[in-house]
Amino acid sequence: MSLAPYVRILARGQGRARSFTMDEAFEAMRLILSPEADREAVGAILMLMRMKGETAEEIAGFAAAARTDLGPWPGEAPALDWPTYAAGRSRGLPWFLLSARLVASAGVPVLLHGWNSHQSKGASVRDALGPLGIPQPGSTEAAADALGRKGLAYLPLETFSPGLMSLLRLRDVLGLRSCVNTVCRMLNPAAAPAAVQGVFHPSYRELQADAARLLALDRLTVLKGGGGEFEHHPAKDIAIFGLRDGQPWTGLTGQPLDAHRRLADAPSDPGALTAIWTGERQDDFAEAIVLSTAALALDTAGIAEPEATARNLWDARARDLAA
Known part of the structure; x- marks a missing residue:
């Protein structure tokens, strides 16, 4: 036709x-x-x-x-869908990857999926996956297996949907982004019951929440985050939109830090991600980014007392590394 x-x-x-x-x-x-x-x-x-x-x-x-x-997902659905499709030109390191790893350590399986190879070296999501121990499977079957074993995986868009990848690449021909960027955020390829989504333009928060309701998603949090990713600025109390029990919902992120800083003011050398996770380096601002983002994701997944849970998981991680 x-x-x-x-x-x-x-x-x-x-x-x-x-x-x-x-x-x-x-x-x-x-x-x-x-x-x-x-x-x-x-x-x-x-x-x-x-x-x-x-x-x-x-x-x-x-x-x-x-x-x-x-087609159908070849395994058990994860608890949380986490799309990552932002270009990253106005952000620093992808601290949200540490947040996703923290959420997975709570027994909340997280499927990250996206297209990030177009990002500049040093801020690239994909460059950070290996050092952080986040699997990047080459098929949906391998991703389902990684979720079962580790509770966390990053699935590249070109691996599971070459057709959508081709549509995204039309930007090189047309010179403009299209609604395909938003469609990819809404894709939820493993049919998780809950999702977190980042936006760059505030108007998309309600659009994506309304679309998710039409798609019968149960829980969703949409945040205007760092560079368009789901990543919270801990010195800002930001309006959030989404769904709870399938119904429209709005809230505020809270502001755990009283500071005047940009996300890009956090450490920028790529090794800082691993160093802060392992405790070799301390940075209160970067830690606050990770914990506040993780708490929002835990809340979306239905975890009680998400802020305290995120802190406890972070401290437990430090104890395990020191043991």
Whole structure:
């Protein structure tokens, strides 16, 4: 089937053009991901949506179709989905990786997934995975196995969805990001019951929360975080949006530090991530980033007293390393 009818829906002209319904978005994305999709029509749809602004129904429909294209997850679902797709140009080191490792140590399996190889050397998420002991499996089967063994894995987008990877790379042709960036954050490939998501632009917080509700997610926290990742600035009390028991929810992050600092003011040499995790280096600001981010993720997963739990896990980690 041609994509032309879907282009016409978006581009009929003033007073006649409209957004996709969720069902139309599902069918459009199903065609977009097919090998026969006309690339000019794909580009037209993505840029028309960018011009008008995406709706929750469109994002949910696209994400549902992309998830169907993946097939069933080959193992037990993790407790928490953690997408990481930000470009990272305005952030420092990916401290949230330490937070994810801390959450996993609480018995909350975490699936990280993303595309980060475009980040600058030194701030790259993928460069930090190996030194931090976070597996980067080469297939969904291997990721499911790593989650069962370690409770934590990072699954590259190009490994589990080459089609979405191809759509993201259209930015090199079109010169602009598209709604595919948001769709990837909503993908939840292993169908976890809870998710954390970062955004760079505040308007996307409610959009992603509304789309997640349409996708029947139970618990979600969306944060305007460091460079667009789910990473909390501990000296700021930031508004957060999402879902609790499938219903819209809003809150505040809290402000554990009284300081005037930027996330980029934390240590910037790549070795600092491992050094702070192992206790070879101390930095109160970096530690506060890790703990406050972990507490938000633990709360999203339904863990009681998340701040105290994060602190206890951090202290237990130090005792284990010293033993």
